[in-house]
Amino acid sequence: MPPLPINLTAVPIAFINAVLKNENEDNDRNTNSSKAQQNKLLTSYAEKEIIFACIQRIDDKIRDIKAEVYRIILNRQDIFIKLYNESTFLRDKIDAVFTEIDNVSREINDSEVGMKPKLITALQENRIIMREVHSTRYMVETLEYLIEVQNSAKLFHEYLTQGRIEEAAASITNMDRLLESPPIQTDQKIHIFEKLKEQLATMKEILDQSLDDLLTESISFQKLEDDTSGVILTILSSVQNSDSPTLLTSVFTSLSEIGSINVQLSRLKKNVMKYLIIPLLKNRDSFGASFKVDDFKSMLYIGPNLDDTSTVDKDQDGVFTHLITVFRFIYMFIFGGLDPVKKEAVISPFATQYASTFGRFISHDLRDAVINEYLSHAIPMETSEFKQFEQVADAVKRFQTEMRRMGFMRSTSGEEGEERTLGAYVAKVDVHFTIKKRDKLLEIGRNIMLDSIFDSLIITEDSNDANENSNRKINDNSVENYSKVENNLEINQSYKDESINSTQDNNPNEGWEVDWDEAWNDDDNWDGANKQNELPGETNAHDPEVVKEPERYSISVKSKQLIDLTISTLNEAQNLNAKSGIRLYHATLVLFDLYRAIMPVYHSNSFTNVPTLAMLFHNDCIWLADQIIIIQDQFINSLLPQENNESEDFEFKILYNDMANKLRDLGNEWYDIQLEKQKSVLKEFLDEMDGVQLTANEERFETCQQAMNKVMYTTKHLSKILKDVLRPSEYYIILGTLINSVLTIMIENLEDLYDISEEESHQLNLIYSMLFPLEEIFRKNGPNKIENHVKNWKKFCYITDILEFSLANIMDKFRSAELNWFTSKELEGLICALFADTTLREQSLQEIRRGHPVPKN
16 A cells, blocks of 8 residues: 655644654653643733643643544554655654654753743743732822822811811712722721721811811890890801801701701701790780891890781781791891801702701701690680681681791692691681580589589479380470470579488488378478379279379489480581581490499489489489480481581481480489389388287387387478479379388288287287378379278288278178278288187188178179
């Protein structure tokens, strides 16, 4: 196979590169540590990437040549071996190449004179030089930065010494800006940075204190030493600072520059409120505000006896006129100033900005103070005063307009912002009126309820109405018109909680004999009318609810006052819009809820122990219930809105039905409580007898007699004190119930006896007969006879007679159907106890057991 043609110029180079492969690999292994050192040296420099890119391209080229030579030799291996063995020239050339390779390798890789070590050394020297250059540049920049910082500090002290506070503040701002972005690496700046910040903080403190001193000297509040309690605010437009005067405007500019303006304006706000606004509002009837200007000094005076020639126009409401004067003074002379040449007020370009910030601080406190100290008192108490309040509302609008013009108030946008203004407050005068009216109503009502004096009034009603009312049910037809009731009110008497004790507490424990010559029915306001209405016979004898007498009873003045308050409040409500009017109606409901809560709790002890007050309270509740129903009829549709808005779930009707029911229930509850209390008292007296047995014994007889005297005294006392309080219907009913409870116990005590001697029968007759004078409490004829209200009266009278009757008399009464009040068993027990066991008694008992005879018509 003929040899392939070979490029003579390319083969030696390719061959050399191919041959050098193994040697380079050996050299690489020998220089691994040196390469690692090279990489370490080049790590921090940008040249590393460039150098390695060049080396990479060389390596890639060498690998390509090696691969090509290796391919050529491999493809022509036989020819290459043959030529190498036969050709001396080729062999010499190859040897020369090997020698040249060794030389090249030595020149490149030799540790002392090789190119690579020299390159590494050069790179190391370059790195050192670059580091020194970088360090030098960093030091120059740092020194320049520190010089600039220190120049700011130096300028600050120079400006401060010269009294140029605005430039001093600018120096602090510049130094603060420099410290925000220093050209110093983070890991190296900590120590020096802390020192610089401490220096800046010290500078700020020095300037802040200097500005505070200037403000204190420029703005001073002084209370007058006289008795007027007046205050003078003095403003100096410029003060002497170091060698030159300092303008007040420069002070505020400097405070704004260093960020301390808010602190000083907040402090100024507190002093303005304390020394100017609050005294002016609290003494609004006698205090005013005026100011005057004298060279570099302006003075604001707050106090009485003002000069009528004020520097501001007066409006119809002096309070807001003087408030405008105060804020105009602040705007012109604190945030403004005086021209040192023209001696005129000059408004600072930043005055509006300062006024806005100051207004933000003072707006909330100012609004609350004006409302609490003035507007809340100016809110009308009567609807007739609404016209006069319009002047106040107009003054508020003018005040807000002027405050916005000066910048103290910002123009609000949206309902939320507007809600916090004085204008929003006065715009809701109807709401505040209802709240004020409600609070006053409840305050007056509460004072009435807590009064311990119970003055009473007499009320007279028609008999037909009285019949209906005695059932204590709501019936609008039975309630008189309020004006008619009012015309029939008469001052009766007064009761005091602490001056009346319970009935049993007032009774002595001995001397129970009753003066029977004393009339039971005292002269009173309705006794004559009762006599005129006495009916012959026993008409309606079995219908205790039918009463033909005029109803005259007492109520306390408290209830009359509460009704007057309610009517007055609802009359005011008619002059308001529907929603505000209905709120006042709800206030009257709260008034009666308060009545139901306070009266039975606060006066509980009196109502429990004083029967008169308990029944007076009962009457009050019933009468109040009747009157609010009348009021309901008169006002039920008086608060209907002029325009129906179906989307609003709002009840616009005056309704007192539920409240009337609650009042009636409360009155009836205390009626029942007092009734049960008096029943308990009478029962305790009767329990002292421990039954009616052994009355033949003198000591037992006296014990029973004393108990009966107590019962009689208590009942008579109750009849006297309740007669002027209760309606006749209720008066007879409650006394009838009490007397009947006594008679029931006495009858049961007698029926419990199984053996009654003749002497005991006589003694018992005397004891039981002591209750007969109770009949004098009631009418002799007509519906208010005792039989109509005391269920067991007839039975008690007959049982007293039975004690003295013979057996024949008893049987005569039985056969004539007069003893139908007794059951057969009761008659049988009485006869067995009174009479000995004889044939006649047995015959009589047999007859009784057969039942009562039918009464003849």
